[in-house]
Amino acid sequence: MADAKLLFIPTPGLGHLVAMVEMAKLIVDRDPRLSVTVLLMKYPFDSDVDSYTNSLATSGASPRLCFVHLPRDNDDSQSSSAHFLTNFVESNKPRVKRAVAELADSAGSTGRLAGFVLDMFCTTMIDLADEFGVPSYVLFTSSAAFLGMMLHLQSLQDEHHVDITEYKDSAAELDFPSLTNPLPAKVLPGLVLLKETVRPFLGHAKRMRAAKGIIINTFDELEPYALKSLAGLGAPAVYPLGPILNLKGETKTKACGGRQGNDIMEWLDKQPPSSVVFLCFGSMGSLGEEQVKEMACALERSGHRFLWSLRQAPPKDKVWFPSDIVDPTEALPEGFLDRTATIGKVIGWAPQVAVLAHPAIGGFVSHCGWNSALESIRFGVAMATLPLYGEQQFNAFELVVELGLAVEIKMDYQRHPRRDPRLESDFVVTADVIEGGIKKLMEEVDSDRRKKVNEASEKSRMAVIEGGSSYLSLGCLIEDILNNMP
Template identity: 60%
Template sequence: MTHAELVFVPSPGMGHLVSMIEMAKLLINRDPRLSITVLVMKLPFDSDVDSYTNSLATSMAAARIRFVHLPREDTEVEISSGNFIEHVIESNKPHVKRIVAELARSSASLTRRLMGFVLDMFCTTMIDLADELGVPSYVFFTLSTAFLGLMLHLQLLQDEHRVDITEFKDSASELDFPSFTNPLPAKVLPTLVLVKDAVRMFLEHARRMRATKGIVGGDDVMEWLDEQPPSSVVFLCFGSRGSFGEDQVKEIACALERSGHRFLWSLRLPPQDGENCYLRDYEDSTEAIGAFVSHCGWNSTLGSIWFGVAMAAWPLYAEQQFNAFELVVELGLAAEIKMDYRRDLGMESAVVTADEIEAGIRKLMEEAGGEMRRKVKEASEKSRKALVEGGSSCMCLGRLIEDILNNTA
């Protein structure tokens, strides 16, 4: 059988890599004619990528998903800089070009034919490489559809109406966006669009996406959880980059104790000077004694909705403030703790008080059977129906595969 070969280019970082590989699994499981090569870029400080990809080598999908690890690139750009990821991706382009050229030459064989690129939303400059080879590009958008609408609308505001997006920084105004029913407060715009050094590339990604072919959008702990009454545990987790200093940890601990609810807390130390972005566990975790709160990263949000768990929103960085607004105001699936909290690109919010944290937890936990939980259960049911045969997600995946295979015409 001749396989239609796709080149997947995830953005560096586990959050983007994992979701893209799950997409690759869906594609090859759906159609035996597809095979996928994943080009793995590595951050200077990322130590988990190799072990993760190696763990997949023994899976049933290994024969049709292969990983090519690109050389780890050192960079002098500060990690806190708004263009750090951009620099890492650009430094990997020569490696990507070389490997894909080899794939294109070998695609003349009877077993594989290069059919296109599937690019992470931050890898849109790779479209040029696909164009050189005469194959189409698709963008795998790892954030919400509403956020895609935000990106495209902000790009139009600047390009067609000459609006300086960064002027919304510290603004109390509310903005109308096509992807939302409610006005969006400027305070929940992503930090990336409010900083001049970062907004240029953000809007360039939006421009480039318009030119693509399409946009695709521990055991002991589990044993303890199984012993708890239904909907009684508050879970706090702030993602792979979520950490707090000692002052903020004390406020969280105080709020959890005063709330009186059982909790499970993923507690991480912030990186120390010279440690780049490594996060470590606190040595003394005795403060971690009970609740559930989310940083509103999109992977975590989808997981919460899938399992029908309401959230208390405490965003930290990237587009998470925007996600929090969507969950709290637009969809009514979450309670607010601090929707405009920021700690990226040099911005640092004040410590969130125990009173604010406790209020969010109580609103979430003491509303059992109420409107918020009802809406989350409905959203969970809809998300599961979307994946079954005939569901919207299942049908869209089929249309994507047919579009890819039709590129042979």
Template identity: 70%
Template sequence: MTSAELVFVPTPGMGHLVSMVEMAKLLVNRDHRLSISVLIMKPPFDSELDSYTSSLAASVDAARIRLIHLPRVNTDTEISSGGFHNRYIESSKPHIKRAVADLADSVGSSRRLAAFVVDMFCTTMIDLAGEFGVPSYVFFTSSAACLGLILHLQSLQDKQHVDITKFKDSATELDFPSFANPLPAKVLPSVVLTKESVQPFLEHAKRIRAIKGIIVNTFAELEPHALGSLAGLEAPTVFPVGPILNLKGETKKKADGGCRGDDIMEWLDEQLPSSVVFLCFGSRGSFREDQVKEIARALERSGHRFLWSLRRPPPKGKVDVPRDYMDPAEVLPEGFLERTASIGRVIGWAPQAAVLAHPAVGGFVSHCGWNSILESIWLGMAVATWPLYAEQQFNAFELVVELGLAVEIKMDYRKDFLMETDIIVAAEEIEDGIRKLMEDVDSERRKKVKEVSEKSRKALAEGGSSFMSLGHLIEDILSNMP
């Protein structure tokens, strides 16, 4: 029987690559006729991604999933423009074309190039798929509501000639088909509020309309309204197949040969059930010193046990990922570590999924990256929202207002492309959010989180909504194979 070879083109960032590799595993485990080549672009600044990809080899079936590392493209990282990622991806296009040509030459009569599956920010690769005579699918790594948002914004701009950037700093509320509630303009993604980035971003939406189908990392029971709205937005066929998760996470080695994270888990083992609030802000999450001090004051005043993943920001003006502090005391209030030694831990990198799954953890202060949201839902974890960048403000609004699954710390907190901001969230506001998160133990919100957690597991089980949707996707791929 002829097998189908899929080409996956992920965006070179942890949040996108991890879920796309997990999607590849899901497909090959479901149907023996599928094999996948994942083309990995190497960004010039994300060492976290390098260590992740090097650890991937042991976790994938090498006969069915091939990881093809593309040559590094030299790009200046002293970049101040939001168009940096688009330019970087475009500069990788010749390498991708060459890799697919080599792949097409190597497939025999029993294996045929069937389709491209491209990340939501790699939609210009659809042209390459056309050159190779195969259809394209987009893998959308955010919510169905966010997909509805960008389709609607693109329609507003191109059909109704609305200048989207006029909503920057606006107090207005907007009606969007993918939301039941009015959406405050202040939670729109930064990329659509900036003149230099809105057009390239909405070009993705335009190209998405022309592809074969959209694979969305969500599930029908989580976003029924948003998913129901997409047909009216002229979206192609949508396949909600989530939650797609990497719950094993990444293992990091310590200098002594042990695994980083072991001591964290040992400390959690000593704590009472649901007593610890966990603060973690994703692979790019960090704060400058004055904000760090406000968080510390809030934690100390709240009196709750805490585990805080605190990371050093990149040098000012440089595109890079945060690093661990050699000594976090240098940015914390004087004596903070000594005063809180009995109730809290300040750490660097954290094994997020393992921490969230630990019974001692009772609440999660999160940046609201979509993967982190899906992890917290799967694990039944209550969340307090503190978004930083990308579409995270929008995700926070969906979680707090639309779905009623979280409490707010600061929904419109926002960093620019270089992860800088003038906003300071006061200790009182942070403390209030932590108290609401940790002390509403019998709230309707916590019950709802547990219910949605159960639904997420049923969605992936045999006969569940995402299980069935994945089957429809495979049928679609095989029936449209050239």
């Protein structure tokens, strides 16, 4: 019987939520002394996250892994605010506290409360852990290099009184302890460039310093330099456990009973090995009308086979989550689908893991979300970068310049889900630039980049098996949890 209970608190963003659930599975599968309860906060609006969370109750996971669905706050009046996520987490604190109190009361028969594992955007919940007298750990769902950037910027702001927002529109190149190359200021995340968001965002870095440990979705062999730098930046104990990926199932169930996913895989089965370029921009990513046309023109001119996940941007009064396009002919250049019918397929939602694992895929044009980057590395698929928002510009820089695993299309392109005009790029990446990136991605078969991707793929597989670096790191984390429980 499990005698130590961990509470996991993710934010409802799909990339964050899936990583935390997969990590919970790793922990309960590894040590029978631990059980995990995941507290699921719900956005006030319907989203792709709902179908995933609803599926968790029937996922057949370990009996030592359970999910508590917290009540949904239906007030979405602030959903377009720059402070939406901060306010959302704060508003859920009372619900979380009640749920933890109930679990703590019932823990006598099922094990002691051992600690909180918090999403990187839920660091203010450390206060609740302190109230219950248990340690906190933070799951950082981006790279070690990005964590180093956050810690460094927070130190510059709070200890050296540097105004980080002055780097907006700057051509400067900045040195960071977690990077071996200078970082162009233009690829800093938008949240650190606006006065109303920089302090809440970097506040998470400050709070992370007070955690018992930081769990990072990366692995030693991918980011050795960045991981070594973190102790000097004031980070607590760091546990790289990655790649933490959902490799067994898709996170979205289609109303058509999976038929769309089957159609995609059947089409890929008919394509030659490594011949298809896959284009997909994440659960929150979509392109503007003019950018879609430039992308289509580039694909047609490149002559390469393609699978394109094309999503409809949300209306201006809604935020974040795009939807499948009902009629792609309205968004694409006239005659495009007919002219490319023999080499291409335009889809809506994509079963991304299954696609990247398919032998027909030869390259991935990606928004550079960290989970997508890890999936691409895991399956040995080289990337071309077209980041949209968040830390994706930073990730693109790391993948292209630091790690040499990707081709640049455009590293500083910005298209934010909230469409904040202060952060949006006012340019469109032209078909010529995109075509050049696709050709470089697909035609440099024996390049050093391909070799590095294949090496990183093998190392990512080895990291998580028994005796691998992430496997050993997970063992250290579990021992730390058991040794520090009250």
